[in-house]
Amino acid sequence: MLKVGITGGIGSGKSTVTNMLRDKCFPIIDADIVAREVFIIYPEIAFTIKQEFGYEFFNEKGELNRKEFGKYIFKSDLLRKKLEGIIMPFIRREINDRIKICEEENMKICFLDAPTLIENHFHTNMDITILVWVEKDVQIQRVMSRDGLDLDETMDRIRAQMSIDEKKKFADFIIDNGGSVENTKLQLDSIITQLEGLNVKNDV
Numbered sequence: 001m002l003k004v005g006i007t008g009g010i011g012s013g014k015s016t017v018t019n020m021l022r023d024k025c026f027p028i029i030d031a032d033i034v035a036r037e038v039f040i041i042y043p044e045i046a047f048t049i050k051q052e053f054g055y056e057f058f059n060e061k062g063e064l065n066r067k068e069f070g071k072y073i074f075k076s077d078l079l080r081k082k083l084e085g086i087i088m089p090f091i092r093r094e095i096n097d098r099i100k101i102c103e104e105e106n107m108k109i110c111f112l113d114a115p116t117l118i119e120n121h122f123h124t125n126m127d128i129t130i131l132v133w134v135e136k137d138v139q140i141q142r143v144m145s146r147d148g149l150d151l152d153e154t155m156d157r158i159r160a161q162m163s164i165d166e167k168k169k170f171a172d173f174i175i176d177n178g179g180s181v182e183n184t185k186l187q188l189d190s191i192i193t194q195l196e197g198l199n200v201k202n203d204v
Helices: 014-023 031-041 044-053 066-073 077-104 136-147 151-159 166-170 181-203
Strands: 002-008 028-030 109-113 128-133 173-176
Touching: 002 014, 002 181, 014 028, 014 109, 014 128, 014 181, 028 031, 028 077, 031 044, 031 077, 031 109, 044 077, 066 077, 077 109, 128 166, 128 181, 136 151, 173 181
Parallel strands: 002 109, 002 128, 028 109, 128 173
Antiparallel strands: none
């Protein structure tokens, strides 16, 4: 099975690309969804966060207020790394389990959609890495518009990730998502054709 990682900076439009893949019925493991689901699968995560960061970020039902917690965490690299140290082992375990399921189901290609694919070294377990890229000013405007954040909050989130231009060094394919949806689709279709060609070679 070909394991393909998809990454990009916040606001790069990575979800647009993964939705195109879903429309084509490719199996996709979404690291953002996994990051939410591990709170349910492993209740000890919430307990540890309460112990380390305080109870004030949780509502009466015990659910994490992600927006308020995000504002707090993204102000400090030290706090963000502490959180990653708590949650990342569980995310990694769950992603690996889901990749194994795809292998057991004899999937030809499995996509891992992860915004921090490179930062957290998930790309080293992938056969191919695809970067969804946009100019920085486009990235900033998209995040501010989408998430209702001011410029400072937006820049905190952008700085929390590796520079989108730095990520180019690790990419096997780059999709320029700064143009039309149709242009993005054409680039993705070309990449899929090449990936399917790799699979044919592997089968021979």
